[in-house]
Amino acid sequence: MRIERPRYTERFGSVRINDVQKVLELDSGRAKELPPRKNIAVQKIEDDVIKDFEEKMAIVIPTKDEKLKLFEGVIRGVPHECLIIVVSNSQRKSVDRFRMEQDALNQFCHFTGRQALIFHQKDPILAKALTEAGYADFVGEDERVRDGKAEGMVLATFIAMMANKKYVGFIDADNYFPGSVWEYAKCYAAGFSMAKSPYAMVRILWHYKPKISAGMYFKKWGRVSEITNKCINSLVSTKTRFETQCIKTGNAGEHAMSLELAEILPYASGYAVEPQELVSILEEFGGVLPITHQTAAKHGVEVFQIETINPHLHEEKGLEHLIGMLLPGLGAIYHSPLCEAETKQLILGELLRQDAIKPGEEPPKPHISAPPKKIDLHKFTNVLGEHMDSYSALGEK
Amino acid sequence: MRIERPRYTERFGSVRINDVQKVLELDSGRAKELPPRKNIAVQKIEDDVIKDFEEKMAIVIPTKDEKLKLFEGVIRGVPHECLIIVVSNSQRKSVDRFRMEQDALNQFCHFTGRQALIFHQKDPILAKALTEAGYADFVGEDERVRDGKAEGMVLATFIAMMANKKYVGFIDADNYFPGSVWEYAKCYAAGFSMAKSPYAMVRILWHYKPKISAGMYFKKWGRVSEITNKCINSLVSTKTRFETQCIKTGNAGEHAMSLELAEILPYASGYAVEPQELVSILEEFGGVLPITHQTAAKHGVEVFQIETINPHLHEEKGLEHLIGMLLPGLGAIYHSPLCEAETKQLILGELLRQDAIKPGEEPPKPHISAPPKKIDLHKFTNVLGEHMDSYSALGEK
Numbered sequence: 001m002r003i004e005r006p007r008y009t010e011r012f013g014s015v016r017i018n019d020v021q022k023v024l025e026l027d028s029g030r031a032k033e034l035p036p037r038k039n040i041a042v043q044k045i046e047d048d049v050i051k052d053f054e055e056k057m058a059i060v061i062p063t064k065d066e067k068l069k070l071f072e073g074v075i076r077g078v079p080h081e082c083l084i085i086v087v088s089n090s091q092r093k094s095v096d097r098f099r100m101e102q103d104a105l106n107q108f109c110h111f112t113g114r115q116a117l118i119f120h121q122k123d124p125i126l127a128k129a130l131t132e133a134g135y136a137d138f139v140g141e142d143e144r145v146r147d148g149k150a151e152g153m154v155l156a157t158f159i160a161m162m163a164n165k166k167y168v169g170f171i172d173a174d175n176y177f178p179g180s181v182w183e184y185a186k187c188y189a190a191g192f193s194m195a196k197s198p199y200a201m202v203r204i205l206w207h208y209k210p211k212i213s214a215g216m217y218f219k220k221w222g223r224v225s226e227i228t229n230k231c232i233n234s235l236v237s238t239k240t241r242f243e244t245q246c247i248k249t250g251n252a253g254e255h256a257m258s259l260e261l262a263e264i265l266p267y268a269s270g271y272a273v274e275p276q277e278l279v280s281i282l283e284e285f286g287g288v289l290p291i292t293h294q295t296a297a298k299h300g301v302e303v304f305q306i307e308t309i310n311p312h313l314h315e316e317k318g319l320e321h322l323i324g325m326l327l328p329g330l331g332a333i334y335h336s337p338l339c340e341a342e343t344k345q346l347i348l349g350e351l352l353r354q355d356a357i358k359p360g361e362e363p364p365k366p367h368i369s370a371p372p373k374k375i376d377l378h379k380f381t382n383v384l385g386e387h388m389d390s391y392s393a394l395g396e397k
Numbered sequence: 398m399r400i401e402r403p404r405y406t407e408r409f410g411s412v413r414i415n416d417v418q419k420v421l422e423l424d425s426g427r428a429k430e431l432p433p434r435k436n437i438a439v440q441k442i443e444d445d446v447i448k449d450f451e452e453k454m455a456i457v458i459p460t461k462d463e464k465l466k467l468f469e470g471v472i473r474g475v476p477h478e479c480l481i482i483v484v485s486n487s488q489r490k491s492v493d494r495f496r497m498e499q500d501a502l503n504q505f506c507h508f509t510g511r512q513a514l515i516f517h518q519k520d521p522i523l524a525k526a527l528t529e530a531g532y533a534d535f536v537g538e539d540e541r542v543r544d545g546k547a548e549g550m551v552l553a554t555f556i557a558m559m560a561n562k563k564y565v566g567f568i569d570a571d572n573y574f575p576g577s578v579w580e581y582a583k584c585y586a587a588g589f590s591m592a593k594s595p596y597a598m599v600r601i602l603w604h605y606k607p608k609i610s611a612g613m614y615f616k617k618w619g620r621v622s623e624i625t626n627k628c629i630n631s632l633v634s635t636k637t638r639f640e641t642q643c644i645k646t647g648n649a650g651e652h653a654m655s656l657e658l659a660e661i662l663p664y665a666s667g668y669a670v671e672p673q674e675l676v677s678i679l680e681e682f683g684g685v686l687p688i689t690h691q692t693a694a695k696h697g698v699e700v701f702q703i704e705t706i707n708p709h710l711h712e713e714k715g716l717e718h719l720i721g722m723l724l725p726g727l728g729a730i731y732h733s734p735l736c737e738a739e740t741k742q743l744i745l746g747e748l749l750r751q752d753a754i755k756p757g758e759e760p761p762k763p764h765i766s767a768p769p770k771k772i773d774l775h776k777f778t779n780v781l782g783e784h785m786d787s788y789s790a791l792g793e794k
Binding site: 002024027028029030039041042047051073076078079080081108111112113176178179180182183228269272309310311313316 | 399422423424425426427438444448470474476477478485505508509511519573574575577579580640658677706707708710766
C-alpha cells in the first residue's frame with residue numbers, strides 16, 4: 001500500500017489528530033532489496049508489515065437483519081490474517097436470520113480454511129458472562145444484552161480482548177463492495193503501522209459516497225457527516241481559539257482502535273457511539289479536563305484519518321435514518337463538558353433546520369457506559385469458555 | 398487469492414474452455430512454511446506467484462472521452478507490478494482531453510514511482526510505424542489509425558510485445574471501483590498461473606452487475622451478454638451435438654491473453670472484438686476447420702472464466718449502446734464458417750426481437766485484421782523508439 005504521509009496535525013493536549021491521508025495505491029508492489037528513495041510526501045508500507053498488523057487485528061462486523069448477500073460479500077472481503085468477529089442482533093423468530101448468517105460464515109470458513117467467531121447479542125450466556133464479570137451496564141431487566149450497535153461493538157471488543165488481539169476494527173455489514181471492506185482493513189493496518197503511540201485510532205474517510213437516485217452522483221460528504229464534523233470542529237476551535245476543520249470523520253462507522261485505547265474509553269449507546277469516541281478522547285486527553293489515564297496521556301493518543309481509493313456504496317436507509325443518526329451524534333457533542341455556548345448554539349441551529357428537534361428542546365444526552373477495562377476478563381472468559389465451540393466457525397486447518 | 402479449481406471443462410478440438418471459477422478470497426494470507434492440506438475444490442495462489450505474473454503483464458486501458466475521475470480511479474487500481482498502457486482516442490480539439498489524461502497519469506506515476514505508457518490512437522507516428530512494419534490494415538486514408546476500440550487494443554498489444562511482456566490484459570476505463578480493477582488484474586494473474594498451455598486466455602465474469610434505476614438491482618447477467626452467450630454456446634453445441642452452456646463470458650471486455658496467443662489471433666473491428674476472439678479460437682483450434690498453427694494446437698488453447706468477488710459498476714451507456722454492442726458481436730458468430738443454420742436462425746430471431754435488424758436483413762460481417770504476428774516488430778520499434786520519451790509517464794525510481 002502507498003499512502004500520503006501525515007502533512008498536518010492538530011494537537012489538542014496530548015491528542016494528535018492527523019489530517020486526512022489519501023491512499024495512492026492499494027498494492028505498491030514487491031519489497032525491493034534496496035529501500036526506495038526516501039520520499040517526503042508518500043510512504044510505501046510493505047505487504048509484510050500490513051500482514052503483521054492484520055494478524056493482531058480482529059475485524060468486527062455488527063449486523064442486524066442485513067441482506068445475506070451483502071453480509072456474505074463483506075466477510076469475503078476481510079483479509080485472511082484478520083480474525084472475523086460477527087455480532088448479530090438479527091431476528092431469530094419465524095425466519096431465523098441469525099442461523100442463516102451462521103451457515104454462510106461456516107461455509108466460507110470451511111472453504112477458505114479460516115477461523116471466525118459469531119455471537120448473537122441476545123444470547124443469555126453473554127449477558128450472564130457480563131454480569132458475573134462485573135460489567136452489567138449493558139444487561140437489561142430481561143437478563144439479555146440491550147439492543148444497540150454500540151452494545152454489540154463493545155461486546156465484540158471484549159471478545160477481541162479474550163482472543164488476545166492487539167487491534168479491533170469495525171466494518172458495517174451493509175457494504176456492496178467486498179473490495180472496499182478489504183481496503184478498510186488494509187487502511188487500519190497501515191494507520192497502526194504509522195502510529196508512534198500504542199494508543200491509536202484509525203478512521204476511514206470514503207473517497208466518494210455515491211448517491212443512487214436518477215443516476216449516480218458522487219458526493220464527497222454525506223449530510224450527517226458534514227454537520228457532525230462542523231460541530232465537533234467547533235468544539236475544538238472554541239477551546240484552542242484557532243479555527244480548525246481537521247476532523248473529517250466524526251461519524252466514521254468504519255474505524256479501528258488499538259485495544260489499549262479501546263479499553264480505556266467510555267462508550268455512548270446507539271448512534272452516538274462514533275462521535276462520542278472522539279469527544280471522549282478530547283475530554284480525557286485534551287488537557288482541559290482532569291486527566292485520568294496518566295500513561296496514555298504520556299504516550300499521547302493518535303488519530304489517523306485515511307481516505308480510501310474506493311468509493312463507499314452501501315444500503316440506503318432513507319431520511320429518517322439520517323436524522324436518527326444525526327441527533328444522538330450531536331447530542332454527544334452538545335453534552336460534553338468541553339462544549340461551549342457557541343457550539344451549543346450551532347448544534348441547536350442545525351437540529352432545528354433539520355426538523356430534528358422543536359424550538360426550546362435539547363438533543364438527548366447519550367447513555368455512557370464504563371470503559372471495557374472495568375470488566376474482569378478472567379471471569380468473562382470462564383463463563384464463555386465452555387461455550388466457545390458454539391461460537392466458532394472453524395475452517396479446516 | 399483463493400479460487401475454485403476448474404470443475405468442468407468443455408473440450409472442442411484442442412480448445413479447453415473451463416467453466417466459471419469463483420474467487421473465494423481476495424487475500425488468502427501469508428504463504429505458510431508447510432503447504433496447506435491439498436484441497437480438491439479450492440486452490441490457494443500465493444501473493445508471490447501472483448506478483449511473478451503481474452511483472453510479466455501489461456494492463457491496457459482503452460479510453461475515449463471517459464470522465465477523468467473514473468480514468469484516475471482505474472489507473473490507481475492497477476497492481477504496482479503491471480505495466481500500464483493507456484490507448485486513448487479522446488478528443489484533442491477545443492478541450493484537449495488527451496492532455497488531461499496524460500497529466501493525470503504523469504502525476505500518478507510521479508507519486509507512486511512507477512512507469513506507464515500513454516498513446517493517442519490518432520498520433521501520426523503510430524500510423525507511420527504500422528505502415529513501415531507491414532501492418533497497414535489499421536491505417537485509414539488520412540494516414541491515421543482508424544477509430545475503434547479493437548484497433549486501440551491491437552495497437553496496445555504491439556506495444557506490450559515491444560515492452561517484452563508475456564501477458565496482456567484489458568480493463569475498460571469506465572469502472573467506478575478501483576478495487577474491481579485491482580481484482581481483475583489479480584484474476585488474470587491467477588488464471589495464467591493455473592494454465593498448462595502457453596496459449597491461454599482469462600475472461601472475467603462479474604459477480605453481479607448492479608442496475609441503477611430506482612434503487613439497486615443486482616443482475617447476474619447483462620442482456621447483451623445473455624444473448625451473446627446463448628448464441629456462441631449454440632455454435633459449439635451444434636458441432637459437438639451435446640448442448641453446452643459453458644461459455645458465460647462471450648462479451649467480456651475484461652479479459653487477458655498470453656502474448657503467444659494474442660499474436661496469432663485475427664481481430665474483428667469495433668465491438669465484435671471480444672466475441673470474435675472466442676470464435677477465432679474455436680475456428681483455428683477446434684479441429685473442424687484446417688489448423689494453421691500446429692504448435693499452438695499441440696499445446697492446446699486454454700480459456701479460463703473467473704467470477705470476481707466484487708460486483709461490476711460502470712458508466713451506463715443507454716439502450717442504443719447495448720444494441721450497438723449486440724449487433725456486431727452476433728455478426729461475428731453469424732459469419733463464422735462454424736456457424737450452422739440452426740444458430741443463424743437463433744441469431745436472426747434475437748436481433749429481430751431487439752429491433753436491431755429488419756426482416757430479411759443479416760447482421761454485418763465484421764472486418765477482420767491480420768494476426769499481430771504479421772508485424773515486423775523490429776521496424777515498428779525502430780520508428781517508435783526515438784519517440785518513446787513522449788509516450789512515457791515515468792515516475793521517480
